[in-house]
Amino acid sequence: MPKPWDFAGLNAALENVHRAGMPGLFAEVRAGDHVWRGAAGVADVATGRPVTVGLRHRVGSITKTFTAAAVLRQVEVGQLGLDTPIGHYLPRLVPGERGDAITVRMLLDHTSGLAEYLPFAYPSLSAFPDLAKTGPESFDDHRFTRFEAAELIALGVAAPAVGTPGGAPGVYSNTNYLLLGELLEHVTGTAAEKHITQDVIERAGLRDTGFPEGTDVDGPHSRLYEAWFGMIDPPRDYSIFDMSWVGPAAALVSTVADLNRFFRLLHAGKIVSRSSLEQMRRTVPVISQEGKLIDYGLGLHPVEAPGQATFWGHGGTVWGGGALAMIRADGERQLAVALNLQRWNRLDSAGVPQPHPIDQALAAFQQMAMYG
Structure with missing residues (x-):
């Protein structure tokens, strides 16, 4: 049985992130039967309303784990093949040789070679064109824009390829997971968000998790x-935003308690089968959106520290919101944390994000939460 940790130390570490410049954050840490929940800072800088640990939050790309689980469940019942070309199912969205070469697995682990539709180099092929010159104006331009998944996928397919199908390293791309959403709708006859809700979210008994309707x-x-x-x-x-720009790739809303419950059930083999979970844990090298080389599986990635146990989970960001949810490989320790500020680092003349006190404070909290 894991030993209880220093609750006061976790509270202090969380408060240090707030003092370093994070307006507000909240977290739940679990070790065996022990549970710690904490919050620091404000949910509204104008009114001073404090954050609390039960708040609902946009969790960004943690959505991908839910989408991947829904896809694996369709593989289990024989509706999909992990190594079947996407062109077999969706030839109009990924036509020709690429459709024949890119498999469902390659979409899940980001080795498809399909480009991101939020690029920094091709304004004419971007849902947010000002990002190509690192400008934020498009955020306000598209706050209420309703995107169709097919048009965003078309942007990613039309952009120059970022690799060859199945090649290493892969390149992280939301285009892959929008395609998986269209794939789920194709084989189930139900919109991806509704199907994921019924087959994954409700199966896990998550009461505060769902896709936003507005x-x-x-x-x-x-x-x-x-x-x-x-x-x-x-x-x-930017808490008010039309999330159709990411849909089944990053639109989910959840709580830290629900995230911990989901990953606990997933890794216990209660969402997908044990054999499917092993497929999800088969990793390949992938270049993240931050330009870092990471190991990535099928909607999961590992976090490892020298001499420490491996954790599995996912992180996520949207405009203004961020979250991280991780579970130790043996299932005995978990962290879910949510933040209400993003992209706090300023850029140097070369466009490289510079260190910020939040970075060190957040790393210290995560280290304490995950490893004690």
């Missing part, structure tokens, strides 16, 4: 402040 986060939640590398000063609230 532009707001339903229920108690924090405002979400986007700094965009210091170009939005003071940071602006």
